[in-house]
Amino acid sequence: MAAARPPLPVSERRARALLLFCVLTVAVCGFVYELVIIALGTYLFGNSIFQVSIVLASFVSSMGLGALLAKPMLGRAVEAFVAVEAAVALAGGSSAMLLYASFAWLDLYQPTMIVVAALIGVLVGCEIPLLMSLLGRLGRREPGSSVADLLAADYLGAVVAGLAFPFLILPFLGQIQGALAVGAVNSLAGLLILWLFARELTRRARVVASAALVAVLGALALAAALAAPFEVSARQSLYDDPIVHSERTRYQDVVMTHERGTDDLRLFLNGDLQFSSKDEYRYHESLVHPAMAGRHRSVLVLGGGDGLALRELLRYPDLRRAVEVELDPRMLDLARHDQRLAELNGRSLFDPRVEVVQGDAFSWLRSRAERFDVVLLDFPDPDDAGTAKLYSAEMYELVRAALAPGGRVVVQAGSPYFAPEAFWSIERTLRTAGLHTRPYHVDVPSFGDWGFVMAAVGGPPALELAAPAPLRFLDRGVLEAAARFPRDRSRLPVEPSTLDRPRILEYERRGWRDY
Known part of the structure; x- marks a missing residue:
């Protein structure tokens, strides 16, 4: 018992x-x-x-x-x-x-x-x-x-x-x-x-x-x-320069560093460099101004919550309205109120022509029927499922629907040198969504060889400049050279990325694996 x-x-x-x-x-x-x-x-x-x-x-x-x-x-x-x-x-x-x-x-x-x-x-x-x-x-x-x-x-x-x-x-x-x-x-x-x-x-x-x-x-x-x-x-210990701002928001890890004795301000999201103030103008001039060569009274910026792309847009006096859609409200607060970043972006988020929307770009596009002359996609690189959807054919179909007649879209597409499969997959995905593409690339010392894809509905858009004043980096000669790709970085036979098959993740991983 x-x-x-x-x-x-x-x-x-x-x-x-x-x-x-x-x-x-x-x-x-x-x-x-x-x-x-x-x-x-x-x-x-x-x-x-x-x-x-x-x-x-x-x-x-x-x-x-x-x-x-x-x-x-x-x-x-x-x-x-x-x-x-x-x-x-x-x-x-x-x-x-x-x-x-x-x-x-x-x-x-x-x-x-x-x-x-x-x-x-x-x-x-x-x-x-x-x-x-x-x-x-x-x-x-x-x-x-x-x-x-x-x-x-x-x-x-x-x-x-x-x-x-x-x-x-x-x-x-x-x-x-x-x-x-x-x-x-x-x-x-x-x-x-x-x-x-x-x-x-x-x-x-x-x-x-x-x-x-x-x-x-x-x-x-x-x-x-x-x-x-x-x-x-x-x-x-993860950064070379002193950290001047650090926070973990609901969406990402945000770090800014500032090199002592210089004006080099750097922004990192989840450990990935987003810009260096030494050369960010090369990136943002190349992202913005080719698309602005056409009609540009209304512009949509998806991502780019640091306000630097907006700074370039606001150079154009005939720009009537720019809508900035950013997922992370803390990034917008930083761009507005951090003195270093606000000076760098020219306090662009306070301009009366700018309408700021806090929300997911994919969902926002699905819920709106507005059309824009220019759409800029300035997202972080597609290294996780959340960002991969922003590089999908479904996303680009929504962008195409948001283009006014004769409108242009530009996508930051990563490095055609370090991650060529990812770059050409983005270009292929835009074509899958019914857009005609014009890829180009420039040298941004902090990033290396960096690429963009401009696209339109009626046919491949011409690479042109119509900036109201001379730029620091981009001119017609540089832009003409930007459209040329060397033989070892020419178009690759890659597949488009979709919500169901986010191939961009594997292409991105393979490209940056050894760097």
Whole structure:
């Protein structure tokens, strides 16, 4: 006959409710750790499809291994669960700091990401069997009923985490502090189970388990206190020049640097250089002025929230209206109110001819029926799923519909030297959308050989200039040369990119892999 178990500190019904609450809590924690690893990798590298796939594969497969490893521990489920919670609190809580350090100082991010995801997955996989064993101790119930209750709590935890991460944890705590806070929650879950089943343990076991969890909480608190200087130091190590502005917005990681003793201001989004004030005029003159050689009373700018393309547009006195559509409101705030950037863009966002719209360019085009003489697409390079849709045939079909008769569109298309497949895929995708193209490229020292594609409906638009005053870089001779491509960078037989088949991601990855 089985020995009677010691009494619980609360009624059996309440104990069951607390245990199921613990199931929900650890499910939230495990899911948040996944999201932290995915989000950090996406910020640092782009290519969110790759990050999601690798993290999920490592995490979920390791959960299966953890479930098997938990089987020998079921006889001492309380002690085992407390130990697992202490370990997962440390591993998951410190995951963001560890990954950031491996990227900033060791250049070992990808292997570290896989190891961390697998380790957390093993520990999370141990939790459910141990909790199921503890749930079985609380009264006589059908096993199927207990499994249903446990899985319901587990799945609800995934919902809670999925909502809490983007709307609460990321905006208010960030990834590093958020992971540390969730680690503390894991420790508290361990303390809850320890209190609930304390009478099943010896006094010595209770003291050791309590001390371990409290020590973990102390370690996480210390890490939280050091997180801010750690992040500043790690982030600065990624850039040659001093960081003068840094923030992680809802959409991207925004960093500006300023070289001491010079006027070189640089903007980085998710670690990728967007411009250097030393030569950004070459890029923006080449993006804007060829398209402005035709009719240009109304212009639509998609992306380009730094205001630099607008600066070039506003040179034209006969421009009546320019609409700027930018996804990230913090980028617009920076362009308006940061003195360095506002001086560089000529305070273009305050011009009365400019209408600023905060929103997703793809969705905005779908909801509007306006037509424009010129449409400029000045998006970051297509290195993740979010930006890949902005280089799709479906996007360019929306752009074509937004063109007034005789209108022109220009797309920044990356480097025909470093990523030729991506460049020519953009050109091919524009043609697939029913536009006639005119590719060209110029030298921008900060980027190297950089390309653009101008397109129109009736036929290939001519490369011309009609600027109201001489430009710093672009003239007719430079523009004529820009239309010529050397034999080793001539048109390639590539496929268009679509929402269903975002080929641009693979072309972009292959192009920049060795640089």
